[in-house]
Amino acid sequence: MPRVLVSDKLSPTAVQIFKDRGVDVDYMPEVGPDKEKLLSIIDQYDGLAIRSATKVTEKLIAAATNLKVIGRAGIGVDNVDIPAASRKGIIVMNTPFGNSITTAEHAVAMMFALARQLPEANASTKAGKWEKNRFMGVEITGKTLGVIGCGNIGSIVATRGVGLKMHVVAFDPFLSESRASELGVEKVEFDELLARADFITLHTPMTEKTKNIINADSIAKMKTGVYIINCARGGLIVEADLVAALKSGKVAGAAIDVFEVEPAKESPYFDLENVVATPHLGAATTEAQENVALQIAEQMSDYLMKGAVSNAINMPSITAEEAPRLKPFVKLAEVLGSFVGQVTEEPIKEVEIVFDGATAQMNTRALISAALAGLIRPQVADVNMVSAPIMAKERGIMLSEVKRDKSGVFDGYIMLKVTTPSMTRTIAGTCFSDGKPRFIQIKGINLDAEVGQHMLYTTNADAPGIIGLLGTVCGQNGVNIANFQLGRNRPGGDAIALLYLDAPFPEDVLAQVRAHQAIDSAKRLQFDVGLT
The missing domain is CATH 3.30.70.260 (ACT domain)
Structure with missing residues (x-):
């Protein structure tokens, strides 16, 4: 029976889901902040369910000798060392959809709070003052809303903006023109968004490319009097640069739900009247907390009990429905890779994986990961489907994939073409009705x-x-x-x-x-x- 540790506060219903699905679960939310205690017991568990209090460091991952999956109840995984987990072959899951509505609504609420100075007006009125002329706001209708990052949450904010009769412009490298049209937004480049937006809201993950995306240079390209909302990640903004712009009037106001260091017991934002600050409340609704807890329990249980992978950061998804059909071909792909890895003595430069017939309709990302794991294992014994793509990239192996219609007597097969400095080696295989892999072509x-x-x-x-x-x-x-x-x-x-x-x-x-x-x-x- 797989064993899971819940080291942060999660819904009792989520804990029951683990139990109902045959997973042995220990609910110990006090352990998450206790680094030494967590370090001393982590080797006893196959799964670790967390929120934001538990910090899954490289040191903790090294001690987690039996850990197979880390589940983050929420969208952000900043508190997990994903490269270290991937190298160790540990799947990292999150729940990207469970709190999307809640976070989007919070961003819209923050925009209204800024536009009408609601927190300051509330405090003034409750203090017995009646400063009606002091709190002159601005209308939302007709203004341009700039959405940076138009994924799950950003797209919801964008549609809410359209519903509020705002003109919405969006910057997202992965946003297609058809998707932008479907949302009713205008796709623009980053600098154009900065120049046109009256309100700018951030909904992009924290990466090397997005870190400090709002800084002195980008602020200089904005309209004077712009409003900035950040309910995504604190590191997206250079706090000192935004504070300076708020003081100068270049930025009329900012709504900040996330900070570079959390919990934020002190911040230069706190001294500014034109800043609305909340303590990372984006996902803080009863519905969202329950949703993400239940989702992560279901996802982790499905993986540990059935091999299904969903919402993984570092592993292709495999649904519970497709897992039984895919499993024999995952084994086949690994066998093909293993064959080539064992007979090839030269450094591998390129790998081409051909999916013919029925295999081209399968989850080929999972099959590629399995093939790479088999290929690398003769040199690195502890590689698996999670760590293999990373190791292949680190070794400079160029990877390509070909999908094609049925071209032979078999309903479907997989072929590997591996190139070294002096030769190209090919091997192909298929699975018969008994589910066992067979070699059908070598050289x-x-x-x-x-x-x-x-x-x-x-x-x-x-x-x-x-x-x-x-x-x-x-x-x-x-x-x-x-x-x-x-x-x-x-x-x-x-x-x-x-x-x-x-x-x-x-x-x-x-x-x-x-x-x-x-x-x-x-x-x-x-x-x-x-x-x-």
């Missing part, structure tokens, strides 16, 4: 070979006596052959042999095979993918 030579845990692979010129040679050597040394497959490209041309063995091929016997003049090369292979 352009067709064959039908069952995959076994222990195998011997030889190449030679097509000539009489090879079957007898291999059979004799194995018989004389007590090596039992479970299956024997041959293939050639033409009579007298290149030929290959694949032997499925009951046990690993002994090293001294391998030396005998290699020493024979008829054998060009011989490799013993092992496939550790749950095969029997």
Whole structure:
């Protein structure tokens, strides 16, 4: 039974979901802020469910010897060292949709609060003053709203802006013209948004490209009297630059829900009357808190119990419905990669993965990750589907993918083409109705070979006596052959042999095979993918 630690405050209903789905769960929200305690027990768990209080550092990940999945109940994963988790093969999930509406509504509320100076007016009125002339606001209607980041939350804010009769311009490198038209917004470049917007709202994740995106230079390109709303991430704004602009009047007001350092017990924003500040309330509604807690419990349970992957930051998604059908082909892709990884001794420069027929309609991202894991594992034993794409990129391996309609007798197959400085190697395979992977082509030579845990692979010129040679050597040394497959490209041309063995091929016997003049090369292979 997989075991999960909930180290932050989560809904009791979420904890019950783990239990109902067969997961052993420990609810210990006091452990999240206690770094040393968490470090001392993390190796006992397969999953870690968190919010924002728990900091999943590289040190914690190194100690998490059994951890398979980290689930963040919420959208932000700034408190998780994702590269470290990926290198360790740990899936990191979040819930990007659970609090989208709530955060978007908070951004719109902050915009209204700025436009009508509501917090200051409220405080003044409650203090017994009646300063009606002091709090002169501005209308929202007819103004230009600039949305930086038009994903889940930004697109909701954009449609709310359209509903408020604002003209909405959006900057997002991934926003298509058709999607912009569907939302009723105008897609623009970053500098144009800065120049045109009366209100600017931030809804982009925190990355190296977006960090400090609002700074002295970008503020200088804005209209005088602009209003800025940030309910995304504190690091998107250089706080000192915005404070200076607020003091000078270049920026008329700012609404800040997120800060560079949280909790923000002190900030230069707090001394300014034209700043509305809230304590990271974007997702703070009863509905949102419940939604993200339930979602992360369901996602983590589905992965630990069924192998389904959803909303993962560092892993292709695999739905619970497609997991059973995809599983045999994930195994196949890993076997193909493993074959090439074991027989290739030179550095790999390029990998092309061809998906033919039915496989082209599958979740090819998952299949690619599996193939890369198999390819790299002979050199890096602890690689898996999560860490493999990162390791391939670090090694400078160029990756390409080809999808095509059915082109042969098989309903679908996968082919790997691997290029080294001196050669290109190809291998193809498929899965039959029994779900077991089979090799159907190696080096352009067709064959039908069952995959076994222990195998011997030889190449030679097509000539009489090879079957007898291999059979004799194995018989004389007590090596039992479970299956024997041959293939050639033409009579007298290149030929290959694949032997499925009951046990690993002994090293001294391998030396005998290699020493024979008829054998060009011989490799013993092992496939550790749950095969029997």
